[in-house]
């Protein structure tokens with residue numbers, strides 16, 4: 235029986251008795267992805283249910299090398315299994331908490347969320363576990379944390395673990411022992427919070443979080459990410475790069491309530507509902523990848539020496555550091571040229587021109603034609619087609635997202651993503667730019683960033699396109715001329731421009 239048939243045929247009261255709520259397939263896939271990264275030979279699933287994690291493993295080509303061990307207390311659910319069973323699967327029909335301790339390379343689990351009082355075997359199990367862990371559980375414990383505590387003892391060195399838990403356990407008395415254990419060992423690497431959205435975990439009435447651990451004994455900042463709706467999960471390829479911030483283990487004392495410590499960082503920003511997406515106004519596209527910037531990007535002196543005429547050149551920006559201001563005008567471009575920056579890009583239109591021929595021959599003699607990208611092009615020196623983009627956004631950023639209003643016809647290399655407006659976007663370009671430089675706009679966009687080490691944030695074009703921004707009706711609340719005025723101010727006084735942009739955006743978003 236699949237999940238739908240099982241839930242239809244099994245009364246809710248029965249499922250509640252065993253804590254039988256099921257993991258959505260996409261989350262199961264992502265969790266499995268996390269635990270198999272270091273090529274485990276064994277995986278433990280302490281609360282097997284209908285076997286969603288096993289099914290997820292089975293859909294992978296390399297599954298056979300991994301032995302999968304499942305525990306399940308309810309024979310009825312096991313008898314209704316519809317998954318394909320292979321000989322790499324062992325299911326123990328018994329209480330996981332009573333089972334003998336073992337060791338595994340990976341553990342994946344959505345444990346039952348049951349109060350200890352409602353747990354039938356508690357009288358046998360509790361004293362045994364208290365003895366093993368040398369701990370005292372209080373009567374209010376949720377058995378999910380006891381599952382987690384037990385699993386923490388069962389993970390092999392370098393092993394990985396993914397556990398779905400009720401977020402509230404971070405706040406409870408019984409959660410303390412688990413938190414202490416998670417920190418002491420340096421296991422805890424990442425927390426993903428699923429807001430209480432019915433479309434993610436139907437039937438579950440509490441906020442769920444996912445705990446991702448690795449037994450590498452290395453204490454490092456813990457990544458924290460929040461997911462509000464299913465559509466966000468569907469876009470994810472893995473959890474590794476999905477987080478909004480990192481928190482040092484020192485900022486999470488185990489005796490404190492973590493929910494607040496973790497959530498308060500989000501409270502600074504409440505994203506207004508009903509916003510549009512940047513993609514409604516156009517598209518950010520990655521810049522030109524030449525494959526050999528040192529050949530294609532030329533400075534004024536090189537152009538003079540090589541006698542390359544302007545028919546075969548395009549204005550370009552090759553490095554993010556070439557533009558430090560919000561607004562990039564013709565005079566700024568001229569300035570770069572005079573300072574000797576390589577901001578002219580070879581764009582061969584006259585291959586028979588003697589000087590061009592000579593330079594291309596030089597390129598071949600230096601092997602520029604057989605670089606990874608150039609050798610795939612025909613002819614090898616053909617440039618990717620891009621028009622100058624009126625708004626540029628930095629790919630790597632520290633602190634703020636770098637956004638530039640480009641009034642020149644310089645094309646951009648991969649250091650920037652260029653925004654190409656559609657018909658609506660054309661009309662709201664200046665207002666969109668004002669939104670992008672405002673503090674509020676920046677904060678909203680930052681929720682879509684990917685974080686690299688060293689506080690370096692990376693944006694892919696997709697992250698920007700999916701970023702929220704005002705709707706047309708909201709933009710219509712302010713005048714185009716006001717946006718132009720802010721851009722004028724930005725040319726000379728960026729701080730003031732941000733202040734005014736922020737005020738404008740707060741009016742627009744009624745914030």
Ligand SMILES: C[S@@+](CC[C@H](N)C(=O)[O-])C[C@H]1O[C@@H](n2cnc3c(N)ncnc32)[C@H](O)[C@@H]1O
Pocket residue numbers: 252253254255256257280281282283284285286287305306307308311328329330331343344345346347
């Ligand atoms: C929340 S469900 C998760 C099922 C499945 N792994 C999933 O993610 O969809 C928890 C499962 O654990 C089983 N269970 C409850 N108590 C258990 C125990 N003490 N030992 C083993 N399994 C138990 C329940 O019957 C249920 O199937």
